[in-house]
Amino acid sequence: MEINDVLKELDASLRGNYYLLRCPECGKKEAFLYLDDIKKFQKNSTYKIPIRCNRMNKCGKITYLNDIINVPIQIQKMPKEKSPVQISEEGINFIRSFVHYSVETIHCEYKDFDFDIRGISNKTLKENGVFYYSKGFEQIVNSDELKRSFSKKYRNKSYKGRNIFIPIFDIDGKLVRILLRSTKNVEKKEIGLMLIQGSTEVWNLKDILDSKKKTVVITEGVYDALSFREVNKKLGIVSLPGVRKYRQIISIVKDNIDICKDKTFVIATDNDEAGQKAKEKLIEEFEKMEINYKTFDLGIHKDANEFLQENRIGFSLKAKKL
Known part of the structure; x- marks a missing residue:
């Protein structure tokens, strides 16, 4: 059995530098497997590839890809998969310009952003690059000039109503991700918008x-x-x-x-x-x-x-x- 066959059985999907897949212990799709571990195995066939369940309060078990099957995994080249960043270069450049304008030019001073959030003052939020854009992220992806720059995944319901923007910059100060929140009652409190695959997820490094x-x-x-x-x-x-x-x-x-x-x-x-x-x-x-x-x-x-x-x-x- 090949690595791809095992990943398919576990319903794996590529998320940047790791796979999100079903935990062999609890069955929930909340486990992850790093690409670096597969590369280590490709160099050394005795290396055990860990699958770590993210449900730390309910499961949190570490299992090994090698132990799931009864025959040795064949070493092979990993196929190229569709990038999780389904935004055109034009779309990424627009988002970067939009965030630069919001944070550096007007210093998050949108006229309708005059409120505190969860005990954090409006002043502190603005000073640290967090801003409110009343039209929301969906206005950007649905605009006539940018519609073709974003895949349909950015128009699903989880992206609707997202009007709080929290930019994440890499070590060189380049915008690589945005955390999107909402002032409204939404199902998931925070979602991430990735601009560069495999980029840092640490805010304010x-x-x-x-x-x-x-x-x-x-x-x-x-x-x-x-x-x-x-x-x-x-x-x-x-x-x-x-x-x-x-x-x-x-x-x-x-x-x-x-x-x-x-x-x-x-x-x-x-x-x-x-x-x-x-x-x-x-x-x-x-x-x-x-x-x-x-x-x-x-x-x-x-x-x-x-x-x-x-x-x-x-x-x-x-x-x-x-």
Whole structure:
């Protein structure tokens, strides 16, 4: 049996630098398999290819592609698959121009963006590049001049009503992704818009590289990170796109170890099983690299933003001590 046959059985779909597929343990399509692991196997046939379930609070098991079948997997070249970025170059350039205008030219000062979000002030949101565009993302993809630049997947219901834009930039300051949220009640609170396949998913990674930011807080969500910035402007903040992606933070720290040796990282992942596991992994990696770190106690609150909203004074006092 070939790798492709196994991936097909597990209903795998390519998402940038990894496959999303069904977990062999729980059967839910919430497991992932990195392309790098397949490449390692192609170089060394004894290497075991891990499949990691993302349901950390319900399953979270790690199984191995090699163990699913009874005969050895044949080494083969992986086929080229359709890119998950189904936007033309013209469409990507327009989005980049739109975000540049919104963030750099008018500094997020749209006339109808005059409200706070989840306890985070309008001023803090704008200063950190988060903006509200009342016409929403769907107005962009449905405009006459850009219709052909976006595939039909960007017109499904999950993209409707998305009017909060949270840009993500890479280490060179290039826009590579946008997190889309809504002021309305939508089924999924946040979806990602990828502009470059395999690009970073870490929000505000520039604070890791800023030598003036001696303390950098790591959170799971952007609103959690902005909760710290709301009460302590001196703190550096970065946000993970999910606790399973902690490796992206570690990779950035390793690549910039000289700068990071002079920093203290504050781990403020969510107060649940998945968040605790991510915290343990971050601590393990930081200790290996001899990086200074501390943890932030959320008390009875599930995350930093809930702490801010439910006990602003208590959260503020605690965050200002960092």
